[in-house]
Amino acid sequence: EFAVEPELVLLDMQSVPAGQEGWLAFDVTSASNHWLVHPRSNLGIRLYVETEEGGAWIGLVGRRGPRSKQPFMVTFFRENQIPCRPPRAAKPHPRKRKPKYDLPVPNFKGYSENRGQPCKKHELYVSFSDLGWKDWVLAPTGYSAYYCDGECFYPLGACMNATNHALIQQVVHILKPDEVPKACCAPTKLSPISVLFYDDNNNVILKKHRNMVVKTCGCL
Structure with a gap:
């Protein structure tokens, strides 16, 4: 054989x-x-x-x-994004999941707002060549950074990953729209990436840079 x-x-x-x-x-x-x-x-x-x-x-x-x-x-992995839907009225249920905040949510009868896309993570690929960094960054040539964008609707549903502060700010905004802005869609969790580059002395360095990739978005 x-x-x-x-x-x-x-x-x-x-x-x-x-x-x-x-x-x-x-x-x-x-x-x-x-x-x-x-x-x-x-x-x-x-x-x-x-x-x-x-x-x-x-x-x-x-x-x-x-x-x-x-x-x-050096390896990089792309995270699957789970779509987040705007909150909608639901019938009361005895086993209804409690939101992450335990503050009472005021009931503003008759309140309505123009709804666009909810706060969520969007695709964003950053090319180091486009930034003019290709002469000193060896690897990777770029990476998926993502970004957060969208509206923070009232009431802030669980999918919007809102903080207690965002909940309070949203309520005050409804009461005083000219004085207090709405809660903002922003990164709530970020992760690092490793970059291989030349330093000032032309040495090759492998360094992990913090807070480079958006993992989750929420209303803050």
Whole structure:
């Protein structure tokens, strides 16, 4: 019996001058996406280096090399957004779920307002190239930052993730619309991302930057 070597798929390729120093970033998104769906297909990544004449002559750092020069993978995942619907009148139910706030909600009979889209998270992809940062940011080339937008309706439903302060402000706004604004749609939870970049001394740095990605939105 003969062992059949798995078919190799070209993921990325770069031409590098002989005197270049620093890290090289390769896009292996297609392979990682395939591995998530078919884990058994993950047979690793092969790196092949050759000169213009076709001969391999460069040395590579192995697992026993210094940790500062070990290769690594940076991955980003896109979060699914659960749509948030505006609150609507419902019949009283003995097991009705209690809102996160335990303050009494005034009943403003006859009160109405122009309703648009409710406060929720929206797509926003930030390209570091568009920001003029491509010369010092190595990876990623961009990321999904998201943003919050929409109206905070009265009464503030559970899907609007409102604070007690927002509830009080919304009530006061109804009583004094010219003095107090409505509650604002803003991020209530954010997460970091890791960025590989050059510092002022041209050293390659991997740093986790806080509060870069909107996870949830709410009325504040």
